[in-house]
Amino acid sequence: MTQISLWLVAPERSVSLRNNMLCAIQNDTNQKVRARLVERKDGPFGCPICGKEVLVRKGQIRVHHFAHRSVVTCKYGKGESEAHRKAKESIYEALANREDVAELELEKSWGEVVSDVYAEIQGRGVAFEVQISNLTMREILYRTKAYASKGIAVLWLPLFNSKLNQPRYSPSSWEKWLHATYFGRVYYWLDGLTVIPVRYADYEIEVESSSWYNEYGEEQYAGGYSRRSRRWRKPIVYPAVQIPSDFVLRRRASWEGGKLLIPACRILLDKKTAKKRKRR
Template identity: 35%
Template sequence: MLTANWNGLRVEAAISAKGYAYHCPCCGQPVTLRKGQIKIAHFAHKPPTDCSWAKGETAEHREAKVALRDAFRRISYIADYEVEVLSIQGDRRADVLITSPDGQRQWALEIQHTPILYPAIEARTKAYIAAQVPVLWVGILSSDMKAGAKPTPGGVVIRKYTIRPWEKWAQALAFKELWYVDPSDGTLWRGEFSEHMIHVESTSWFESGGVEQSAGGYSRQSKRWRTLTLRGPYGVNQLAIGTKWRKAWSSPVFSLPQGLIASLTVV
């Protein structure tokens, strides 16, 4: 995590010094400042710990939070990372909380980097809606995804992509709008899923009676993979952040809550 408490004050790892007693804002346990030349400065729990804030955070996730905060600040928004949002549906810690320059509107960006089940992502979204802070779920354009991406007009394409449950949920919530952030520079990419087709090669053989048989020679839709096309990159200065109203909706697999959600539009 990028922030901790010191003597009751919220401090950032980037501007903190080693040798002081820092504590986790969530569980109150001691945390260690890790600061070096390669990895971004952050606080880490001392093992063993079962704090939810200590689970699953990667270097790319921390880098994405810093990059997005800085990108919005450069265009005169008020932005910060790891900000607590109080809600009657359960308090949330926004990865990045953005406030309009006039201070009248707020949005939360949740950077998804670990597996999450449908009930959990629904509950978190409901908490933001109850707090009147529209949320946008953003994926990380990881180094592995970059390695498998091929250039295409207007972006890149990743074939044989296994769509994750949170991606199915988030794109349904936002009317097929799904964004990814490149943690190296804070640019954003809009994702679009399409079916991945598998070509079945044709084969032929002769039966015992000398009759030739054949099979294959067609394409079929993959049940495992999708094709992910990413349009971009877009700087934050090329996008407008706003809101959409979504009605409640349910399927046998998951449910979507009713309320205002955040949205990005290319300008």
């Protein structure tokens, strides 16, 4: 099992309840701008979705971002954590240095959905979605279907966490969905274009043996076997792979099993997994 040292920490308390974003519209030029590249004097700025005024926020620790001036019902950037914004910007900056990437855009709006990062890689559209915990399964399915309708592949990227280095791990419902969607892999983002593929193997729980005597003086036995845990999985952490060098685009047929429903979609799949599936 590969052990990964984790430098990015995303505690639950870091989640912001305000509507923060990395990009906004500069009112004077009507151009989309990044918070890190402008100053307050360059405003006013407007939200790309609702059009209401946003303010640029800059500091020494937090990622430069925009925030709505007042409480609004706009969902753009709602509930994003600092770790989420760092991941988006890191992915964007790393993709910007590649010659095989075109049409790169941070927080790309498609009307019904907004991609964290969008890029055309060798002529194929790919949406990168950083997922932490604030999206519901309904929203994940909705976004995946929306991208599929536009012929865009999607790569969902949760953040790698130290619990994956432990002997057992309790994946969330959306992590189980990702595991099924990507044919037995979840791609956890680590840094830049580096992701860690993880497979969830069965976790066996040992049931201790016991014995007793019934009312007729007959010895009874129980236990002494192992059973598959419903909650826990054994995380198999594979060596790091790079986006997009170690990935290929694949069509994913719709599938339904148990409580999982996967719509027909386009995905990025690491080359080793894709090669294994081709042999079958």
